[in-house]
Amino acid sequence: MTKKTAGNSLQAMLDRASSAEEGPVAAATPSGMAGARPRGRDRAATETAGGKQIKPSRVGTKMIGGHFPPEISMQLRMIAAEEDTTVQALLAEAIADLLTKKAGRKIAR
Known part of the structure; x- marks a missing residue:
């Protein structure tokens, strides 16, 4: 029905x-x-009290985002590939540098 x-x-x-x-x-x-194991992104997800699934690596973190021209995205991905790292790691490094420069704060990476 x-x-x-x-x-x-x-x-x-x-x-x-x-x-x-x-x-x-x-x-x-x-x-x-029915009963199949989750694959891909859902494999490592954990469920919270509200039923929302969160990856263990994201527990205790907060999403920060922005909209940029496609060229910036391409350049970040190229640098990440060249340095064998992730775009997220590059952004964390850039934010840490910005906070050190602007606020005089050191943050753990």
Whole structure:
């Protein structure tokens, strides 16, 4: 049985979640996939009390982001490849240098 909800996408998600709890799980998963081990990004994820999955390496951290021209992204990826590191490590180094320069603070890397 499918309910039609007008407007609110959050309500639609809640309705789908409640109907998934009532209905059989096999209908929602491809055949042969029930009970399969997670792959890729989900493999190392841990679940919090709210049901949200977080990688162990991201526990206790906060996302910082920005929008930049594609050329900046390309240059960062090239430097990361040349130095056999990650873009995140390069950004952490740049932020640490900025904080040292502007605020006189040393941060752990």
